[in-house]
Amino acid sequence: MDDDLEDINAHHVGGWTEMIENSKPPVPNTPLSAYMDKYQLSKHVVAFDNTKIKSVIGYELRRPRFDHDTIREVVDKWKAEGSWPIHD
Numbered sequence: 373m374d375d376d377l378e379d380i381n382a383h384h385v386g387g388w389t390e391m392i393e394n395s396k397p398p399v400p401n402t403p404l405s406a407y408m409d410k411y412q413l414s415k416h417v418v419a420f421d422n423t424k425i426k427s428v429i430g431y432e433l434r435r436p437r438f439d440h441d442t443i444r445e446v447v448d449k450w451k452a453e454g455s456w457p458i459h460d
Contacts, residue, residue, distance in 0.1 A: 373413070374410070377409075391457040392457050394457070394459065395458055395459065397458070402456070404455055404456065
C-alpha cells in the first residue's frame with residue numbers, strides 16, 4: 373500500500389499544486405490539500421442510526437444526498453472564499 377500511496381500523492385499533489393499556481397485569481401493560502409496518508413485510505417466502519425435524534429429534535433439534513441450538485445455547491449463556496457482554484 374505504501375508504494376501505491378506514493379504514486380497517488382506524486383500524481384495528485386503535483387496536479388493540485390499546478391492548479392493552485394495557475395489559478396486566476398491566485399490562491400495564496402488554502403486549507404485544502406491533495407495529499408493522502410495511509411489512515412485516510414484505510415477502511416473505517418462507522419454506523420450510526422440518526423432516526424432517533426431526528427425525531428426527538430426535529431433535525432433535518434441540509435444535504436440529504438451526496439451527489440454532483442452537492443459537491444458543486446461546496447466547491448462553489450470554496451471558490452467564493454478563495455480556497456479553490458479558478459480557471460478560465
